[in-house]
Amino acid sequence: MNEDDIRNKVLKCFSCVKSPCQKGCPLNNDIKGFIKLTKEEKYKEAFLLLSETTVLPSVCGRVCPHSKQCEGKCVRGIIKDSRAVEIGKIEAFIGDMALKNDWTINSLPLKNKKVAVVGGGPSGLTCAAFLRKNGYNVTIYEKHNYLGGLLYHGIPQFRLGKKLLRKVIDKILELGIDVRLNQSIGKDFSLEDLENEYDAVFLGFGANLSSKMNIPGEDLKGVYGGNELLENNNHPDYEGKVVVVSGGGDVAMDVARTIKRKNAKKVYVIYRRSEKESPAEENEIRKAKEEGVEFLFKNNILGIYGNDRVEKVEVIKTELVKKEGDDRLSPVNIEKSNYYLSCDYVVMAIGSHPESSIVNSLGLVLDKRGRILIDKDGHTSKEKVFAGGDLAGTKSTVAFASRAGRDAAYAIMKYLENSV
Ligand SMILES: Cc1cc2nc3c(=O)[nH]c(=O)nc-3n(C[C@H](O)[C@H](O)[C@H](O)COP(=O)(O)OP(=O)(O)OC[C@H]3O[C@@H](n4cnc5c(N)ncnc54)[C@H](O)[C@@H]3O)c2cc1C
Structure with missing residues (x-):
């Protein structure tokens, strides 16, 4: 991202009096403030303002689920046919400028604690x-x-x-x-x-540590936890293999995309709710699809089967119903909609503990x-x-x-x- 791109992006900010974007930021970054300073090309000042609340602007600017946090609250984004200010990209730009220019923040003298x-x-x-x-x-x-x-x-x-x-x-x-x-x-x-x-x-x-689904077959050879696969980087050979990833969040997306890039023949992501209810960022789902990952939304894995190692999963279709007291639609299995899907590996990405x-x-x-x-x-x-x-x-x-x-x-x- 160069300065011209950023200049165009910051000009889109309305500098709203109530700054809803700041409330959407878990770190409560002064977004209106650092965007204003960026508009004035006072990049170091923008960095120092950000440093009051965060030490990870280059990271958060890239990986935060912005559409669910700051950008999701941006007034410009709420207006019909208009896109939110790309706050993440501006934050990453300022963080990167600080790294490039070796800007530092001062520390107070050491106390005896x-x-x-x-x-x-x-x-x-x-x-x-x-x-x-x-x-x-x-x-x-x-x-x-x-x-x-x-x-x-x-x-x-x-x-x-x-x-x-x-x-x-x-x-x-x-x-x-x-x-x-x-x-x-x-x-x-x-x-x-x-x-x-x-x-x-x-x-x-x-x-x-990856959570389990508590279904039959989770102890079979070929069943992995997504978190452990990524942390230990000890993937099996996926070349020519079919892999089922269970889950619908960002971990499932990262696992599926990583495995696809390691030459798996097919990667299915199975998630029991619909695409709209999926916790993963819209953007991440789109990129996974572009890279060839296949999604089976509104499907649920009932069991994993094989003699000695994974050979197939039993899957059932679901429908979403509104249950009293629940804000989210709940998936309910549709009777007699079961089917089997042949696969070589199953990866759990449904949560961690x-x-x-x-x-x-x-x-x-x-x-x-x-x-x-x-x-x-x-x-x-x-x-x-x-x-x-x-x-x-x-x-x-x-x-x-x-x-x-x-x-x-x-x-x-x-x-x-x-x-x-
Ligand atoms: C695959 C994946 C993708 C994600 N993508 C995103 C994303 O795009 N955007 C986003 O906002 N969030 C994302 N998250 C979530 C985010 O990364 C975590 O919520 C965040 O990193 C949690 O920070 P933490 O400091 O609590 O724990 P961690 O980041 O897990 O850090 C814990 C540290 O403690 C160390 N440790 C563990 N055990 C011990 C021990 N016994 N003794 C000493 N040290 C130990 C670990 O090695 C590690 O360095 C993702 C998570 C995963 C798994």
């Missing part, structure tokens, strides 16, 4: 950055030998380049954050170790779904311990995880200021 952050995904990175900017010593503990979490091993290269991501992370670390890689909580150290060594702890180690052996060992109160229970400030049931992002059931998007990290950083600062 130290905080441990577990997990180097968007929640952990953001929490660490806001703490360090405000003068706290921060150390990130990360299981892998790299940072970024799902930004690195979930969202594929074709949507978010690894080189760019590394630059974003390096910039955050330049604030003066320590990192300990290859360090897994529950294995290499315990929560108690951190409680003894640090003044406060933030847990942001995500929830990246945190590793129970780890969360159960922390001595923290969990919610009904096995996630870490937090209050509105991200405080857990232990005095020194805060949490946020996917492991605490925050809405699973980058911006919501990042917001959780930022909110927890401010709550930790308040806690530390009040503690002797």
Whole structure:
């Protein structure tokens, strides 16, 4: 995106008095403000304004589901035959300008307080950055030998380049954050170790184990979890094979597109609701279709069958009905509409959960779904311990995880200021 393109995009902003776009942004970025500064070609000032609320403009500008967040609230987009201002592209442009020009944000001098952050995904990175900017010593503990979490091993290269991501992370670390890689909580150290060594702890180690459908055949060879496939990058050979992906969200889209690019003969995405109800971004569905992924909307997998390994799935058609008290239409199986679909692999992409052996060992109160229970400030049931992002059931998007990290950083600062 060059400056001329961006100039045309910013001119479309009405600078609405009420700025509904800002309310649509999980990070509450001052969108009207940074677009105005961009219009005036004050790019550095636009970056500094964005930096008050986010450390991930280059990332969020590319991967946020904008049509469901800021752009979905844009007044221009609500007017008939008119498109929303492309806020994401403008945000990415400003973030990229900052990387290119090496613009930095100032950190306050260090205080005598130290905080441990577990997990180097968007929640952990953001929490660490806001703490360090405000003068706290921060150390990130990360299981892998790299940072970024799902930004690195979930969202594929074709949507978010690894080189760019590394630059974003390096910039955050330049604030003066320590990192300990290859360090897994529950294995290499315990929560108690951190409680003894640090003044406060933030847990942001995500929830990246694929959920199961609880249908027959899920233990057969050839059935995979989408999250694990992407994180461990240990795909089987798809050449000439037929793959069924179960799910209708962005993870299902990324998994299906990744597998198609690895030369699978056919990739079906099976989702029990209609295309309109699908949680995936419209844009992502369109791109998957363009790349040859086939969609079976309003279809539900009943079972996976095969002698030793996957040979076929049993599928049933669904209709959508309005159930009392539900905002969303519910899928109901249509009797006798069952059929079989031959396939070689089945990949589950219907949701994820945190590793129970780890969360159960922390001595923290969990919610009904096995996630870490937090209050509105991200405080857990232990005095020194805060949490946020996917492991605490925050809405699973980058911006919501990042917001959780930022909110927890401010709550930790308040806690530390009040503690002797
Ligand atoms: C395939 C896929 C595509 C997605 N696409 C989008 C998208 O386009 N847009 C969007 O907004 N959202 C998207 N999401 C959701 C978004 O990526 C997540 O909501 C967000 O990354 C959650 O951030 P987090 O910090 O809570 O967790 P994570 O990003 O999972 O980060 C957790 C970190 O903790 C580390 N960790 C795990 N266990 C341990 C341990 N025991 N000890 C120490 N460290 C540990 C992990 O290695 C990781 O670095 C996608 C998710 C997936 C799976």
